[in-house]
Amino acid sequence: MTAPFPPSRPSPTTLIGGHVLVAGGLATGGLKYAADIEAEVVQVFVTNPRGWALTDGKPSEDTALRESPLPVFIHTPYLVNVGSPNAEVLEKSLGSIRHALRRGVEVGALGVVVHTGSSVTQSREDALRQIHDHLLPVLDEIPDDGPDLLLEPMAGQANMLCATVQDLGPYLETLEFHPRANVCLDTCHAFAAGHDLAAPGGVKAMMDALHAIAPGRLKLLHANDSKDPCGSGRDRHENIGAGLIGAAAFGELLGHPAAAGIPLCIETPGKVEGHRNDILLLKRLRDELA
Template sequence: MTVTTLIGGHALVAGGLATGGLRYAAEIEAEIIQVFVTNPRGWALAEGKPSEDAALRESGVPVFVHTPYLVNMGSPSADTLEKSILTIRHNLRRGVEVGALGVVVHTGSAVSQSRDDALRQLHEQLLPLLEEIPDDGPDLLLEPMAGQGQMLCATVQDLGPYLEALEHHPKANVCLDTCHAYAAGHDLAAPGGVAAMLEALHEVAPGRLKLIHANDSKDVCGSKKDRHENIGAGHIGTEAFAELMRHPVAAGVPLCIETPGKADKHRDDILLLKKLRDG
């Protein structure tokens, strides 16, 4: 049986989480949406409006939440760690309220402490948050980064010790960003590159891939630079995305673009991915 891959994008929510988000989804022809439920570049934790939450829950559009960029569960700073815990807990609660399937969090950086110390910190501080998620609540989706600095996860193999620190909790799953993976050294543009990356992911995290951020890359493979490009306009190219959707490890996993530009560009990227899916 063929499983359809739903394709969408990060939705702008001006005018309300549901009102603006669903309007933007319709404008870009998105089948799924990802939203911020609070300021993505700050620590302030915004509360939602029950009417907007209900409208989003009842819309039938699958929703994912992305946590703010400042979150870093690997940080040696007690202040950053405390704020990260509060922010993830808040986003998970808001994820329940809007009916989200998953809450995306960057896997973070050890900064100035050792990787082992950062992983112990994850075990002590992030594992209890996973335990708080209700059975019917959203998964926490771990998003590896491009490999800059002391990032805890860049290649998909890095997810092995990360998930081990979280005792392979059933609510700890994966969001794969194609630009990040390419920047970290997975050559998705090379023949067999997508398959090699997905098979490596399946080795360390079988069945845990729940969302893909579909982004081309402005920079070359292994650059460790997180600069997204529109689909087919970067170094990854369109064929890699077609191969991604055909591979059994990614079968049926939703794709969400986070590409440059405004609605017209986002619609073009989504329509191109749909053409690759349906062609």
């Protein structure tokens, strides 16, 4: 039985920021972009998000990012899939995760986000067994001062291993509820997977279920509206309040006790102006809870 929620609402200091563009350097460009969009927390790629090449950082940039007052999260490349039956994809996926975790230590990241993946052509059972056998050792390698691995459920396309909050139960069980296996929840993914966040009580139902299944494991929220309807299985982000989830749902999310103190990062379309507007809207919703 999980612990009851505390009666208090989240602190208005819950941090709100976004995935930042790093043209000109991981820290030089990334921190400038963060300032331009008024971010209080940042998420970055430390390598090409659409490729397998692994690159080292520059010590001066790493130090600047590590010493920044902004909390940092890393997102692994989109190609990563530890559930793939393809031996080469599996090997490269594990290499990418290990690389991101190592870079996380170097830049002082709090977490490394990884998509929970797909079984592709093999059975779900075989894919989960593979994840147990190959990802569990990676979790054991994380140093005490290293970032957590944050499992991000997907939008519910065919053969996805984890899409709804309920899917996190067997996924975490596969990883033996390892203490370094935690959760990043994406609102667009959740909506596409069937959590109707736009409906009355929809946000509460999802967050209550998450608290029951994985209490204390939520470490990051991706705040994204959706271009497509609930249950579509389509991962197409929209700006906050401009999509089918709607701004009110994000206010409910910020007001839910399970989200108290959990950083929110946007991954919405556009550049500086649009991203700043999304962050300012979320901050206004946050401040209304104070």
